[in-house]
Amino acid sequence: MESEHLKVAVRIRPLLNIDNTRDVAVYTNEQNEVKVLDGEHYLTSNYDKVFQPESSQEQVFRFIEPALIKTLKGFNCTVFAYGQTGSGKTHTMFGGNWEENNPAPQVYYKDPQGRKSEISILKSLQGPGIIPNSITKLFADTETKQFTFYCSFIQIYNEHLYDLLHDARRDKSLRIRENKIYGIFVEGLAEFVTESAEDCFLLLAKGDKNRAVRQTRFNHHSSRSHTIFQMLVETDKANKRGVLKKAKLNFCDLAGSEKYDKENSMAMEHIKELKEINKSLSVLGKVIHALGSGNNSHIPYRDSKLTRLLQDSLGVNTRTILIATISPAAVYAEETISTLKFADRAKQIMVKIKKNEVSATNDQLITKLQREIQHLKTLLNLNRKGGLQELEQKIWVLTEENQKLKHMKGSFTVQEVERLKEENKKLRLELQQAGITTNNEDLFIPPREEMTPKSTKIKSGSLPESRNDSKGKPLDDDGNTLKPTSGSNISKSGPFVSRMCPNCKIYPPCIHTSGYVTNDISKSLNSAYSSASNNGATSRSTGSTLGQTEPHISKLEGPIKMNVRYRMTNYVLENDSASAQLKEDEARKKELQNIRARLNKITELENYRKEQFRKEIRELEENKKKEEEESRRKITEDAKKKKKLEEKKRQVEEFRIAKKINEELEQLKAAEAKREADIKRKKDNEQKKIKLIEYYNKKREQDLDD
């Protein structure tokens, strides 16, 4: 065991016409320091290496080369390109003008006569990037040695995984799965055996054509998905210590981080992409942060497909190289600072690295090889044009061979295992010549001891970090309850019982034992037997079959014909002693029990809270009712009061009017009285005047008389 820091480099690309500016904000010095300075922002940080705008692709490749070479010694290696959209990730990983020049070859790599095509994609690249340079280097270094390389090309688009080599239209998203034998793997992902650098370039070119791209503000040809070009490197021969080496090489060209463009309205699809990209990059940041903080109790690998897929290539057992790409332009200072901060955080990860060595006589390896050989033979048998009779014979031979292998397990020599590996490779080559591809679910046949219902297997703690649903059934990465892949119809009779078969007098598995052959073969056998019995042969009971997934055979899509094999990932096989396994199982069991106990507590708490909540709601409802009644009563009272007041008002009004009338009447009466008094006074005065006149008249008459 040795420990090593992850390596972080920054690559500054030159100013481009698309930047529309001559103002720069990024400065560097000899000490691999980067300064971002634009009056508004200031950041200075130090990295393992800083590549200037004029640095060549060759110089960048030299930086990752030591880690690359180590893959041949059994160390995993992951190279990331991280940065803002248009900052040069694809340029760094694939090469200058890769996307524009990608020729997507329309020729067979091998013509029908088996002659090699002369096409060289490398020549068409202006300055090959890390991936083509690494491929050239690996094949040049292993020319004389015996290594096998398996390649696959994945893209993660909107949190869905697609096989870039098979699924141009992103029709079928793939699932990430994990188990004890294969580790973390992508179900249904094809792996191609590549015999030369040219093989790899063809795959690269084909996959890259299928990548999701879109024009963004900063890049006319922006990659909108994360892509991972994976290479598995395996030694064919065991070394003097009887050890086989293998390593996984991941080249990740991450989708560019991008800010929401407020000025130009973005299409919904673009916004969704942007959200998913930023989310998964943020999870990558969190994982890196969690690894760096040394608190490994919870690392959120499962929060994004990218981190889940790279779980065994992040933090442990892997040399990780992060190349942060930035633009020097002042207009991108904010994005540049955020990229540099991400790179800073990444620097803090301490990576423990160990070799992927596996003893050639390791039981798991033998089981894996046996299983693969069994499956490949089945496929070949189905493909070959032989009649049923021939097929039957071959299956008998295979049955016996497998029987022998089963009994021999544990007493294998290194040479025998190497022979198994050789045989495995040859079978794949034969499939390659036939241009056959298949779904690797077929290979995912549980070993005999696992042929119990899946939940039992989970309980034994065989799936690290496995999640269960409320009924204790295992969940997959998408949170769905797992169904046994190939064992949905698996015999429920429990583990395999090793008793001699009464019909053929050998130990199972044999054709009379349930759970041995696939449906197709079993059907062929059944009909072969029935025709044999019709012809007077001894009648045999055929027994039930496993009902496993039928081998799916289809022609390879596109013109490339190559070897196909399927993901068999199991990288941490060292120290795989039974006691360590038992301890691990125990620890997992305890962990699961703890989780269940915690879940129960949480459920109890939740129930209690629910009850409290219901109570509160009831009280609230009662209070509300009372309040409503009260308000109704008040409304009625108010209405009555209002009525009374109105009545009073009316009365007062009437009274006021009556009073006024009275007053007016009084006034009228007074006026009348006054008038009457005046009339009377006038009358009296007139009377007096008349009397006076009468008096004076009388007196004059008297005087006259006198």
Ligand SMILES: Nc1ncnc2c1ncn2[C@@H]1O[C@H](COP(=O)(O)OP(=O)(O)OP(=O)(O)O)[C@@H](O)[C@H]1O
């Ligand atoms: N070091 C460099 N030297 C010259 N040109 C470069 C360099 N880096 C990037 N470029 C150019 O800048 C443009 C954008 O680069 P590239 O496509 O690699 O960006 P990207 O980070 O992969 O973007 P996205 O995330 O949007 O896919 C391309 O035209 C590329 O050729």
